[in-house]
Amino acid sequence: MSNPISVKVGSVELKSPIILASGTCNFGHELSEYYDLSILGGLSSKGLTIKPRVGNPGVRVAETAAGMLNSVGLQNPGVDYFIEHDLDYMDSLGCARIINVAGHSFDDYMAMIDKLAPHKDKIDALEINLSCPNVKAGCMSIGSDPEQIKLIVSSMRKKTDLPLWIKLTPNVTDIKTMALAAQEGGADAVVLINTLLGMAVNIKTRRPVLNNNTGGYSGPAVKPVAIRMVSECYQVLDIPIIGCGGISNYEDVLEFMIAGASAVEIGTASLVHPTCPVDITADLKDWCEKSGESLSSLTGTLQLW
Amino acid sequence: MSNPISVKVGSVELKSPIILASGTCNFGHELSEYYDLSILGGLSSKGLTIKPRVGNPGVRVAETAAGMLNSVGLQNPGVDYFIEHDLDYMDSLGCARIINVAGHSFDDYMAMIDKLAPHKDKIDALEINLSCPNVKAGCMSIGSDPEQIKLIVSSMRKKTDLPLWIKLTPNVTDIKTMALAAQEGGADAVVLINTLLGMAVNIKTRRPVLNNNTGGYSGPAVKPVAIRMVSECYQVLDIPIIGCGGISNYEDVLEFMIAGASAVEIGTASLVHPTCPVDITADLKDWCEKSGESLSSLTGTLQLW
Amino acid sequence: MRKEYRCNVVSKCMLNTDTAFIEIKCPEIASAAHPGQFVNISCSRFLKRPFGIASVDKDSGTFKVGVKVVGKGTSEIAAFEAGQEVDVLGPLGNGFVIEAGKKYILVAGGTGVFPVNFAHEVMASEGIEHVVVEGFRCKDQIVLGDPSYILTTDAGDAGIHGNCCDGLDTLSEDQVKDSVVMCVGPLPMMKAVGNWAASHGLKAYVSMEQRMACGIGICLVCVCKIKAERAGEEFDHKRCCKDGPVFPFEEVIW
Amino acid sequence: MRKEYRCNVVSKCMLNTDTAFIEIKCPEIASAAHPGQFVNISCSRFLKRPFGIASVDKDSGTFKVGVKVVGKGTSEIAAFEAGQEVDVLGPLGNGFVIEAGKKYILVAGGTGVFPVNFAHEVMASEGIEHVVVEGFRCKDQIVLGDPSYILTTDAGDAGIHGNCCDGLDTLSEDQVKDSVVMCVGPLPMMKAVGNWAASHGLKAYVSMEQRMACGIGICLVCVCKIKAERAGEEFDHKRCCKDGPVFPFEEVIW
């Protein structure tokens, strides 16, 4: 057992199950001042769109019990700028390069694949964020309509053989249907979960704390929902799952992997303790040493009652 | 302004917006040892079913960050036993008597109404819990199918003129559709929210902590989701909303009312601090005195951005 | 009316490396507590933690609990020092019924030694005849032992080599006869002791443990299977916190 | 490499009823800090809280922050006593550029007096010419005042009756000429001071405040509107925590 914490997500080999979640590590520059990112399994870029986006105005964060709401609104420099200025940097980090792709319409997503596919030597996987609230299909997002998910994933599949990781929204009645639709469309993996939709009210001003009214809820508070969704999907899927939502220590990582995740993403925890992935990595190695087990053998070992 | 904290939920007048949530106060006996329940707006009984239920076996609670999962599984003595042994007690408490009704099928719910309707002089409202996971309609619960909601509510409506408060599950893609369906069926109010579906894993045994595998997630952690749903529904509904989910202090009550609630329910907070409704009530009175406002005037004053 | 008390830790000592003995000031609880009852103590985690009342000093208005470290809450509580503020609910549950004129056999294993310590304290002060039998894994684990106790260790490095039942077997016929057995410990042990009592024609009471939330009977998460009162049903789910934690042995479905 | 430091509070005093001055030991931060930078300090709430560095003592390896109580986090932090453990990230952000040979006008309102105190401290010790103008609501609110400062109060019960700009207007032509203005305070005040500077032909820098999560530039929640670098675009959203908090006045879109 040379590296007991290495894992595989389909064809993608990761030297650790820890991936930094999109939107909580930018493109890696800032966190590189805190630790050597090559210890990570991977880093998922800030969500990118065809055009640059300034994101939402005003207050974008609200603290909650054991978590936070954000309404950044996909602020990003646009995919062209990213390719020119940040992709090489991400390539230099020494961990898997996951590019998070967002869009407002079917066409947006297709255009994004066309832009990124030519750079496939610098990309390990495309993480497709299907939970953007403003899409052609109408007021409901692509990520809560299985037909749309299948269509969009299968259309991307035709354009690239880069691994497609489909990141799903938890704000749905039945996550299994969405995950199965992604699988049928040809996804290589699903990422569970993006943020829960939440709101906080300022009782003095009687206005939402966030200028966008609602925001994405993340942090330890969402973990029980994420674990449940990972476990539900593991029972029906044939493709791997990347677990995400509230992870803040190595025990959380084990919990996600036992429930069915092949790898995990750490989001909000990096905002609270930037070097927590360093500690988690060390603790995971320690656990493997003590238990004599490799992490990858944990995936899906949960025995339901 | 004789009582600045009195509110109305449709035709039901409550001397305070505080209602104890179903399943977190039993039928009132135990909490009466801690405070005089007549200070409350109301008390919602433990969820009742046609037949007595022993509930789920084994471990039924898992602690989480800022909340807990429960898998009690509707343990209750059955509606007949309740009517014979507990209804008079609830009637004696001096606060509104809300009877929480659960079932496994359409027929169950109808039978429950037939049992309870004759006791309408001892009942202020029926709270219909439409988020039971095992119903005739198939694996999806009644509470996540608008057609079923409308059917069941309109059928109940024909059987009783007791106020029908429909308690909805948050585990749906679009809560507005569910709330509107309840309204169309003739509901007098909706109660938002019941618990989020969650899971916790014991990493040593590699089994779910709860013997029922999943459980209902409650406590401060769910508040942002609940507030968002109350606000969303307030924007489309004509009937009142009773807010619920994570309330643990008077500021939470104000937040829910500003977002659109006419009254609120306190659940898990009673498990952590049994007398917290006493403090919240005092703080609300204090707030009214200081602000010169009545609580009922707060409902729905949220000004969105 | 009952209350949730905001109390102070008055003293703390370690009984062994992972077990703390914590004294908390709360005159109301100290004066109302009966052996077998428990308290629910707050820490920084979301829910309170239940501990059997291990000792009471009515004069100083304090009570003690023994806390064995098994997880995050107990690590935190075992590290409390004098002055620490805690929220406490108690005394909770139904304890042991101790009647003058009767005689008792108290049996403890694991953290069961704490409630049994309180029962012994009360019986000793009220002159109620009783013997105490306690089982431990090994010598290091022995806490709150008393020279009058019959101690057993699985490892055999102190007291009688064996378990509680081996300890019980050393009692004289006289000690056993007409006694009431009270047992607190791990489930298998309580079952074995209950069966031992039954085989000697003795009435036994056991103290059940279950994960709790409220501790006061309103959430129904802490149930254990108890023989149904109504005919036709196999069992009832009774609340450990309110209907128990002490139940007659023969009513528990194991 | 940068680090999150686990530090101890060394001393705490109250500057007035709702403002604490807290000294924290962290040699790394003390030696690296520049005026205008801030630290992110943990409390029991989920996110850390940002505070401008108000003073540094490199010899003792400590720095100070002034904490005005406005909510739950600041109440908790203001109540910290010596010995309290805190997690601290810092020094964060881009501070004021202080150049030898230049002269400065430092202007503060509200909690802006804390970073300005540090700037004054550094300039005084390095012999850099500067004046300090501070505006308060009333006499009671004056904290960290120095006899050399020009103080203004809205209430007129101390110093000059008026706001910071009224204070600035009392400066001699000589004091104003060729100075660089550095301003920390509420938005309307910074805007007024910036305009005052512009009308006197002076370059001004302001320190923006926004709700933060990470404080280190990775989450993009803390942005403010800054004139776009690329032509054709109206504005960029720049991060207060990483690209700021100090920005040239003329680049901020108010």
Ligand SMILES: Cc1cc2nc3c(=O)[nH]c(=O)nc-3n(C[C@H](O)[C@H](O)[C@H](O)COP(=O)(O)OP(=O)(O)OC[C@H]3O[C@@H](n4cnc5c(N)ncnc54)[C@H](O)[C@@H]3O)c2cc1C
């Ligand atoms: C009536 C009663 C009396 C008790 N008396 C004592 C005593 O005198 N001394 C003592 O050391 N321990 C006693 N216990 C057990 C003690 O409550 C648990 O060890 C403690 O709750 C574990 O908390 P934790 O945070 O360290 O463990 P974690 O495993 O981190 O806790 C997670 C959750 O599970 C619960 N939990 C974990 N183990 C147990 C358990 N064995 N029983 C009940 N809940 C558990 C916790 O309360 C918490 O809600 C008693 C339990 C009960 C029900």
Ligand SMILES: Cc1cc2nc3c(=O)[nH]c(=O)nc-3n(C[C@H](O)[C@H](O)[C@H](O)COP(=O)(O)OP(=O)(O)OC[C@H]3O[C@@H](n4cnc5c(N)ncnc54)[C@H](O)[C@@H]3O)c2cc1C
């Ligand atoms: C760069 C910077 C420097 C600062 N320097 C100082 C200083 O030296 N002294 C001082 O007393 N205060 C300073 N503040 C403001 C201080 O950070 C807030 O007063 C504090 O975060 C409020 O926390 P709370 O929990 O008491 O308020 P709550 O309202 O309970 O906090 C809720 C959330 O909103 C955030 N928040 C609330 N008010 C502000 C605010 N004005 N600015 C930023 N976030 C806010 C909190 O951090 C928290 O995430 C500074 C803020 C920034 C951004």
Ligand SMILES: Cc1cc2nc3c(=O)[nH]c(=O)nc-3n(C[C@H](O)[C@H](O)[C@H](O)COP(=O)(O)O)c2cc1C
């Ligand atoms: C500030 C912030 C920005 C985020 N931006 C993105 C994004 O651009 N694309 C995306 O797919 N997810 C985004 N997310 C979601 C996270 O990647 C992650 O799925 C979610 O926060 C749950 O994980 P956590 O609880 O560990 O944070 C963002 C989350 C936060 C907190």
Ligand SMILES: Cc1cc2nc3c(=O)[nH]c(=O)nc-3n(C[C@H](O)[C@H](O)[C@H](O)COP(=O)(O)O)c2cc1C
């Ligand atoms: C232990 C427990 C039991 C519950 N039982 C019921 C029930 O029988 N019927 C029901 O409608 N809701 C039940 N609920 C849900 C609560 O009434 C409430 O909707 C939910 O817990 C969210 O509110 P809270 O965060 O204030 O607890 C239960 C909740 C808990 C924690």
Ligand code: FES
């Ligand atoms: S713990 Fe709530 S009923 Fe026992």
Ligand code: FES
């Ligand atoms: S607070 Fe995270 S980028 Fe500024």
